[in-house]
Amino acid sequence: MFGRKSNAADPRPQSAVSSGVGIAGLVGLASWILIARQYGMDGPYSALAACAACGLPMVIWSLLSDKVHLRASTGIDWKNPNPLKETFDISVVKLAGLWATWGMIACVYCIGRWYWTGQYQFSMEMMETIAPWLLLVSVPYVLMMDRYFIEPRDGAWHLGQFLIGAGDKKRGGEYDREQIFHHLRAWAVKGFFLAFMISIVPGGFGDLIRLDIAELANNPAAIAFWLIIAMFVVDVQFATVGYLLTMKPLDAHIRTANPYLGGWVAALLCYPPFAMMYPGGPLHYEVDIAKWDYWLQGHETLLWIWGGILVALTAIYAWATVAFGLRFSNLTHRGILTHGPYAWTKHPAYVAKNTYWWLSAMPFLTVSGNYVDMIRNAALLAAVSGIYYWRAKTEEKHLLSDPVYKEYAEWMDRNAPIPRAINWAKRKIGWWTPEQGREHELGPELEPAE
Structure with a gap:
């Protein structure tokens, strides 16, 4: 329904980052984690050393394999x-x-x-x-x-x-x-x-x-919990490296920073001290709730399935950061990504993160059984998801000033599973008519979706 007969005539725009960069960073980070576990190096300086272990292989790969320092976009x-x-x-x-x-x-x-x-x-x-x-x-x-x-x-x-x-x-x-x-x-x-x-x-x-792996035996919730932590460690390490190495010789410099006030407001609302969804904030949606493992306790098969879904969502979230290589950064344009999860949706991290929150927190259930809290929690998490939708739209508004992103966005509407599914649904309910969307969504060389 959402597929196409052939992509040969409509190749995906080239990504500013190669897949090898992220893989190199993962190998370096995993190696340091194994060393740190072996010698019990769990302190903050060991965590910073992990950033170096993650970043150095990416720098080497970028220079020796991708030769990013020779690109015209560096201005060098x-x-x-x-x-x-x-x-x-x-x-x-x-x-x-x-x-x-x-x-x-x-x-x-x-x-x-x-x-x-x-x-x-x-x-x-x-x-x-x-x-x-x-x-x-x-x-x-x-x-x-x-x-x-120059x-x-x-x-x-x-x-x-x-x-x-x-x-x-x-x-x-x-x-x-x-x-x-x-x-x-x-x-x-x-x-x-x-x-x-x-x-x-x-x-x-x-x-x-510090994790004791022996404690995870036959506990699906605990296994999922620690795998999720591991995915977030990957995300944080890669993101930190991205902010540290904002340099033109690596072609990882900031081309433009979002010039729109709405983009800044939407992004800052998600981070302290401005975050509204933290405890005490107006969008805190975790009142009288219990996590997913509480509601599924006693149902081992469901625990494995639900935990596996949450781990997969967190892995997609981390993958979206790994795909940036040296270039992760909020509110900036540092080159257009078209590979990895960005070949499926323009905002894989936001999609994965918000889906994870709904499935993990289950805000529509409360331990008190209070229907008011159920409604309030679900409504507030919906508002949080709305902020991320707002962030996505302001980011697109910023990036569309680059013809490369415009080409990528149009390719995504023609080829990527999630955008095509959304556009198909819009047509079915009348939000997207063939006259409005045919050129943008399908392109002149494509056959209509069945």
Whole structure:
């Protein structure tokens, strides 16, 4: 019903990331987990070492196999470096803009009280440790790379020009305020989400290292629980590496950060301190509920099936992050993915995550039997899912400015199982007429769905 006779005449657009990158990262991460379990290294620094074990193989694969540093999208010409004397002044101004940006992020960290409590304290400790070294290394890095950039005057340079009073380009000056806004948005994303990712790296990793496998014997719920933790460890490790390695030589830089306020609001509502679905928040949907294993206890076959489904959903969620390789990041465009789960749906992580929540929390059941709580919990989780739908739409709005994503989205409507199923359902209920959707959904060379 949703398939097509042949894809030969309509190949999937090429992905910006190869499958080998993610596989290399998985091998490195799994190797470190085995070493850490062998020697009982379950602390936060071992968790950070796991990021290195995950990221280093991906960097090596990207450079040696995919040769990402040679792509035109990096904006780098390695064969024709400019003399240092020609780029030195540019680099000085850029460093001024870069350091000012880091100073603003540091001020936000200082002002935000949540950064100095709970799990965030580990992030701040790491930031304080690395800050002097980052300042030191940035000087030779910027001086060297500016010699190879085709256009070294990036957003940091424009911010530096603003700081030295060079004047707005629209008024005959030097700096372009749009470049500055792009630069600040990109670093706001990195500053906000990197602190969060580092804060949650130790938790799941430590639990996984301390796991006593003997305790899982013949307990389907416990096996599912620990496999789910393992999948989340994979997700967190890959995501953290993605935020750390936002670099042009790896072609993993931020092309654009989402310029739409709605996109930022939708994303930030899902993360502390703005998250609305956490305990105490207006969308907290876990009042008087018990998890899936409570309701299915005594039914071993159902426990195995239900647990297997939850593990599969979490694996898809982790796979969606692994597919990014070095490029995971919220609210940014760092290259268009078309492989792995992104060949099935444009938002595999959101689909998997929200389905998991419904099946795991079962908000429509309460231990008290209170129908009001059942209705309220289900309605609030529906609102949470609605926020993720909103996120998906704002992300698409942002990415559609890139012709590559537009081509990918149109290919997905013609070929991918989930978009085709949705479009088929829309036609059946009259939400999508052939006149409105034929060109976008099927394409001129395709036969209609049966």
